[in-house]
Amino acid sequence: MKSNIRKIGIFSVDIILINLSIIIAYYLRFGLRMPLDYLKVYFQMAVFVTFIKLLVFYYMGLYRPIWKYAGIDEIINIFFMVCIANGMIIIGIYFLSLNVPRSIYVIATLIDLFFIGGTRFIKQIYNRLTFQENIFVKRKRKRVMIVGAGEAGGLLIQSFKNHPSSNRVPICLVDDDSHKLGRKINGVPVLGNRDMISFLAYGKKIDEIIIAIPSINKKDLAEIIHECKKTQCAIKVVPSINEIKEFTGNIQDVLLQKMRQVNIEDLLGREPVDLNIEEVSSYIENKVILVTGAGGSIGSELCRNIGRFNPSKVVMLDISEENLYNLENEWKIHYPHIPYETVIASIREEDRLREVFATYHPDIVFHAAAHKHVPLMEKNPGEAIKNNVLGTWNLVKVAHLFNVKRFILISTDKAVNPTNVMGATKRLCEMIIQGINEVSSTEFAAVRFGNVLGSSGSVIPLFKKQIEQGGPVTVTHPDIIRYFMLIPEAAQLVIQAGAMAKGGEIFVLDMGEPVKIDKLARDLIRLSGFKPDEDIKIEYTGLRPGEKLYEELLMAEEGLNNTKYQKIYIAKPMKITMEEIEEKIEILKEVLDKEDKEIIKALQTVVPTYHTSNDLF
Template sequence: MKRRLKVGLILLSDIIFINAAIFVGYFIRFSWHIPKAYLNRYIESFVPISIIMIISFYVFKLYRSIWRYASIDELLSVVVAVSSGTLASFIYGVVMRNRLPLSVYFVMWALTIMASGGLRFLRRVVTHLEMMQGVGDKRAKRILIFGAGDAGAIVAKEMKKHLDMGYMPVGFIDDDKSKQGKYILGIPILGTRYDLEDIVKEKAIDEIVIAIPSADKDERAEIIRLCNKTGCRLKTLPGIYEMIGGKVTISQIRDVEIEDLLGRDPVELNIEEIAHYLKDKTVLVTGGGGSIGSELCRQIARFNPKKLLILDIYENGAYSLSMELKTNFKELDHEVIIASIREEGRINEIFEKHRPDVVFHAAAHKHVPLMEANPKEAIKNNILGTLNVVRASDRYGVKKFVLISTDKAVNPTNIMGATKRFTEMIIQAMDRVSNTEYVAVRFGNVLGSNGSVIPLFKEQIRKGGPVTVTHPEINRYFMTIPEAAQLVIQAGAMAEGGEIFVLDMGKPVKIVDLARELIRLSGFEPDKDIRIEFTGLRPGEKLYEELLMSEEGLKKTKHKKIFIGKPGEYEFEQVETMVNRLKDALDENDEVIFKLMQEFVKTYKRVEN
């Protein structure tokens, strides 16, 4: 009822404005001496003209817009509605031979735009003043926008439009010297990146929003590092490739994450090549509920498989993924299978029933210290479990088998890495005797995956520290979960059998540097607000990881981020003999396991820290 009353009052105001504008037009045209003939024309026309104008206003939704958020779009709607109504009124006058003077139509057009538009935009002004008052009651966050381009301008506009969210844009930073000293939406461009620290102090900046979506990853990473040194909280927009239609809204502004500092460009995929081996195929992902496995499932779903099988022993992760896939891929036929890869009979039963065409084997124990303390479990899961899936793939005619391996398999110093190297030997040996194409894909640490240092650091920062790092010189290779999953799928498309694909991980990152950047991103100063504590290397832990064994060599592929290591020459009977000896040793003490693995994996050099 309240809404209808408001619309009725606005409609009545419009009728008054329209007719008042006609009278003003008459006075301008004839001064105070309006000829009686023209006055009669108005008396005969004012009702039809009012109706025509109101219909035009209705057609162009002037009575359905929310004017407290009015912008240039609404202003254009007013102009188009009044123009259309005026033109229709003129045509009516000509057809009915009751036309008013041309000057009157022009004055009516101009004054109605000013009056009706002004009435509507008055609501926007009142709302703005109310919000400013509200912001004044609680101090708004002072925002510096890095980037005075289109995206930065839209960010500033969005913030001024939604003052109730407590953002106050006070300036821009931009390296374009021609923009210095100018204004966007009344907000000054204060300087370049080289003035950043001084501007932050002078303007008491609380947050910096990085609004350069077109910048490449290296450039964005450099800007983030520069902004991170100011101690301000950082926010950013997604990259240009991640933004749909290039439109920026407040909801797209997010906190800067540690992934933004990797400086890695988006993965380029050969869609046609991938689609060829996944489309209309039954695809099985073991460990499908884990961090890597679940992302593999998300990426595979894009290529329209005939059926996606998500196999995992942990039901919660697989269930959550299934619910997500039902929402995001409504047409996808998928099934969750709760099973352990250790149980050969169960694995054979699954393969016999579903007959998968492609298998991605991501199920594994991967925590280095835990496996060092429980080596038998690493053998049971990583070696015996993998062998079960490898044999079933051969027995039931799988076309491609892709093993997810790790950089810790290279010259391993821990039992986890040694078991993963052994699984590479298994698939290379099986590839020589099977029609299935067996390959391994080796990469380093994945940011945000289960067991990675990032979640641990975030929790330690949340508790006020200290952040624990094992050694000041320790470094690791990192990539994001989607990047790793996409490259694994691409490598599978390139597989011919027996290869170990090595992913380009970029440059290694010092873990202590990662910890410092994350502390700064959280709004604290390293070693001042949050202390970093060195705890010493853990059992089996290396200072530096390697991605390629020295005896393997390295060969380029047609994909710039994927390389191939030379296939190993292993006999499957020999590998089976090793596996049987490991099975027998499961009843012995842990030292027997360690010694056997050193015998079987020649590059395994156990380190007891």
């Protein structure tokens, strides 16, 4: 109803303006001495002239644009439609030999341009007049620097000018293209490149820096953010190209409304994974896939990515009903066409696993279920062995029994020269994989990587909670470093490695550069709008049981071979027999009901590279 009333109102205004332009044209031509004959002809032609002009305007799309986003294209279109409409009327006058000076409609063309164009752009004109501070409207606006003098930067400037309510005024742009230096984009000057960000921010009293390069790669984004962090400005990022494609609506609105705060993932500079779709599809499509630990951070992301490749069914196994319930609800929304089963089960129970495999007959297994928290496992070594080692032992035996095609273990960098119970148990799991692969038709392999940013139990959720509470943020040691990757990146690389598996490999993922946890904490405090050591204190609590200052990604005796994928390597497999594996399992089973000291001692026996730092020794 409102839309129809608005359209009628617009038509009515245009009818008035069309006729008013002719009256003004007569006045400009004759003044107040207009001959009555001309006036009589005008009244006879008024309906016809009005109809012709409205018809041309409608046919050429005058009533379709959203005018608050209009630009040069719409101005050109108005020019052509006004000229065509008045030209048609002049031609009609000529052929009908009407007593009307043709100059009237030449003048009317100019007046139509002013009236028809002016009414469409009046809101934009008003916004521009009131845009700058201290002209007509007195109010404080954020002084903005835009990084990126491209199309997105130009659209963002237009958006600020069309939406005064954003309370932003663009002061300058920076861009690494030297050809743009000194030029203007929509009236805003390009004053330098990224190296001048901090200098310009200080000199121009900038309040906010917006990175407006949707196509930017992660490495360059991280470098620009690093420069921006040298200032005291708030930092925002426009959506990426892939994110923009997901949104509907005008691009100016998308850029303005979907701007986001810089997050900690941006600082890592990790590039998205480019999966070999054909290779991955060939081993997942129309297959039954079982994921253990499916409700966890890695397990759930594995399920999301597996769903992209049209498996015949995904079996999601976890001991946590809440995690599975959440994943099930998400699956129904994103993959309603792909069958799934949510299975509550523990990998500690071999009989239950046999039931699951007998029911669903999985072709591929991704084994992500594990106890991963280092300090907790130091205090509960028996539980770590029951879940991580014996649970994996149960699973590989059942996978072998049911002729699973491929089995992928999710391992960790903490398995390399382990100094903690968790790492030692995962190292033994890698041994199990390599041992059973020698006697099984199933292709067993492991994928080893470091910490996953934002996963449950990682430092990021802890730091965020501590910041919300006003601090302090606790860091174990000022020099402690860790390797990090993003959850989607880790899951996708695991799936890609799975496509390459022939059996017996330990795939090592490229974790990039190590990150100092102290720097990570400080960055997160800044991104939350606070100053480290001033607004939020940082406390150093000392290394926790089982922790070391740095993690390694492969053992000293392992070589590292390249694969056709830059981010995936293969560690040289160790020689171990099933008899040795079974002997190690029996040693651990015998001590499970004994004291923690005996359990850890037995774990050292079966994992020779394990050197404990546990207080029990």
